[in-house]
Amino acid sequence: MGYVAVKGGTLAIEESIKRLKYERLKKGTVLECARIEGGMRALIDQVMSEGSLYSETLAAIAIKQAEGSPEEAVFLLKAYRSTLPRKHYSCTVESTDMFVERRISASFKNIPGGQILGAAHDYTLRLIDFALQDETDEGAVRWLNRFESEKSGIDVQGADLDNLPKVLDVLRNEGLLLPCGDNDREPDDVTKESVQFPTSRSQRLQILTGGQTGAVTSLGYAALRSFGALHPTVGELRVGNLPIYVGSLLGEGQAEEDYYYIGDIKVTEAETIFPVTVQKENGRKEIEFGIGYGMCYGQNETKAIAMSILDRCLESGDAGYPVYDEEFVLLHINSVESTGFISHLKLPHYVTFRSELDSVRKTRKGKGTVGEDEGERP
Amino acid sequence: MRMKYQFAFFDEGSKREIRRATLKAVAIPGYQVPFASREMPIARGWGTGGLQLTLSLVGKDDRLKVIDQGSDESVNAVNIKELIGKTTGIAITEETGEATLIQSRHRIPEIPLHAGQILVLQVPLPEPLRYFEPSEYETKKLHAEQEYSGAWLMLFEQIMKYGHMSTGADHPVLVHKRYVMAPSPIPRFDNSKLNDSEALILLGAGREKKIYAVPPHTEVVSLDFEDFPFVVEPFQGVSCRLCGARGVYMDEVHDEETGETLYQCNDTSYCLQRLNEKRG
Structure with a gap:
């Protein structure tokens, strides 16, 4: 009796893991990673963004292993990231170098370079398309061929897609944006040193961009709806590819021509505008515009906009609401941390x-x- | 794409980073050293702080023991042993005396630790002052200024409300007469084992990104008042239903048929060892 009562956990755990595999395979079909990469673009983008690791291949494997659970897939990706030596920091990226697929502004109708709708769910009716049940690979290829031939007939209005001007420059040139120079301080790497409060902006942006999509959205929504009552205007929202370069190992001070191009990443960038009251001389007040900034891996537009709201909140500091409190926001939006600590309640x-x-x-x-x-x- | 994991999971740079924080922690007993906690293949809150310490310290000759709330076979212990076993291939033992490295969730083994051993405790909430001060920025200042009246007040309020200190596990301690420290949720019964320990005790909080330490032979005192002394969970007149041990931390077991409450050693490897000795 003695041995039974104190032992036996290991076997039960092994069986539970087997059971999990059974659940994934029980219908006798296997989801190929290539199909995940092909058809689950949004989930891959979300997982890469929350996992802070840019690899569609790894994200697809993680999604397969996690049976589509974003929290599990992010967990896998982040854990894998811990095994990778950091050899380089990439060179500074200018978002004006983006090869734009989509770019819209809610502040001005006519923007230099034009509004480019690109691909978005925004303009669809959310009716379930039952025809998708019978979709075939052959049908997809036929559709693609037709799409290609249609496209060649349309006149692309000669927009220079990898060199579009920023919408905010319009306001900047009029002197309506609060002036801010380039901050060229070396960013603090939150993966190398844990954050200490008060934080630097680079730390805040890193944590926000890796935040759980739902958490960032909810907190941003809280600031927008009532707790702080901020109503921003989307100055510009861009989705597109950014080229990434690393410097040579030989040291600093090298010319730009010596940088190595290591590939593109797709990102969403949101620049939102907030009216700010500024005190001038003799107590006179003026309204100028402040900016909120959001950027994340993949096409994650809601998250990027919510991030820009939270960036603005944390920049302006304590206004008596939790979403302005950096400890409240930054310490509670990481998916691995929140889901981990909540799930630990299941431990004995x-x-x-x-x-x-x-x-x-x-x-x-x-x-x-x-x-x-x-x-x-x- | 197929990748091999390397010895002890981490890249060497990460291990060095964690060891550097650990050295600082040993040099300042009870002080919470921030470190860039890595994401682990085990969930945050499931011992990733302890795990990172263990992985940064483990060598090929180590013998490892992992305990989860007293048991070598509980979920958390099994997970962690499997990960460390898989990525290092080192020997794993259940015997406390044999182990060079012991990672534990919320218990200090009943068998006294000896010099040369390292005990790694998993910590969910490293900040003993968090209960009354939610801000990390503020608690850091309180520690720097050794301003601990809040900790005492918390205990005082418990006495006023309930007639005695009502801390469960994780009763705060004063380390080396300087820092108030959360001993991790070990039962009050285990607090005294921290004092003047032969072994090095390291505490790791992965989610909260802190490492702290109680080096060997450091004074550790549980906070209390002269007229309300610190007391541990009582086990007088109670013995283990399996091995008959007394004076150790007991689990309560409810007998479904008789409705009786029975007791057995919480430290299962201690209990087994006693049983085996009896049989042997």
Whole structure:
């Protein structure tokens, strides 16, 4: 009897893991990673963004292993990231170098370079398309061929897609934006040193961009709806590819021609505008515009806009609402941290609960089941 | 794409970074050293702080023991052992005396630790002052100024409300007469084992990104008042239903048929060892 009562956990756990694999495979079909990469662009983008690791291939494997759960897939990706040596920092990226697929502005109708709708769910009716049940690979290829031939007939109005001007420059040139120079301080790497409060802007942006999509959206929404009542205007929202370069190993001070191009990343960038009251001389007040900034991997537009709202909140500092408090926002939006700590409640708490039980029993004098009511001196 | 994981999971740069924070922690007993906690293949809140310490310290000759709330076979312990076993191939033991490195969730083994051993405790909430001060920025200042009246006040309020200190596990301690420290949710019963320990005790909080330490032979005192001394969970007149041990931390077991409350050692490897000795 003795051995049974204290042992046996390992076997049960092994069986549970088998059961999980069974659930993934029980219908006798296997989801190929290539199909995930092909058809689950949005999930891949979300997982890469929350996982802070840009690799569609790895994200697809993680999604497969996680049976499509974003929190699990992000977890896998982040854990894998911990095994990778950091060899380089990339060179500074200018978002004006983006090869734009989509770019819209809600502030001006006519913007230099034009509004480019690109691909977005925004303009669709959310009716379930039952025809998708019968979609075939052959049908897809036929559709693609037709799409290509249609496209060649349309006149692309000669827009220079990898050199579009920024919408905010219009305001900047009029002197309506709060002036801010380039901040060329080396960014603090939050993966190398844990954040200490108060944080730097680079730390805030890194944490926000890696935040859980739902959490960033909810907190941004709270600031927008009532707690802080900020109503920004989207100055410009861009989706497109940015080229990434690294410097040579030989040291600093090298010419730009010596940088190595290592590939493109797709990102969403949001620049939002907020009216700010500025005190001038003699107590006179003026309204100028402040900016909120959001950028994340992949096409994650809601997250990028919500991030820009939170960036603005944290920049302006404490206004009496939690979403302006950097500890409240930054320490609670990381998916691996929040889901991990909540799921740890499923672990045994036998010892800690026993200890708590003892305290509870003591407060209800005479109801303890053990020996004397008083505790022992150690 | 197929990748091999390397010895002890991390790249060497990460291990060095964690060891550097650990050295600082040892040099300032009880002080919470911030470190860039890595994401692990085990969930945050499931011992990733302890795990990172263990992985940064483990060498090929180490013998590892992992305990979860007293048991070597509980979910958390099994997970962690499997990960470390898979990525290092080192020997794993259940015997406390044999292990060079012991990672534990919320218990200090019953068998006294000896010099040369390292005990790694997993910490969910490293900040003993968090209960009354939610801001990290503020608690850091309180520690720097050794302003601990809040900690005492918390205990005082418990006495006023309930007639005694009502901390469950994780009763705060004063380390080396300087820092108030959360001993991790070990039962109050285990607090005294921190004092003047032969072994090095390291505490790691992965989610909260802190490492702290109680070096060997450091004074650790549980906070209390002269007229309300610190007391541990009582186990007088109680013995283990399996091995008959007394004076150790017990789990309560409820017998479904008789409705009786029975007791057995919480430290399962201690219990087994006693059983085996009896049989042997």
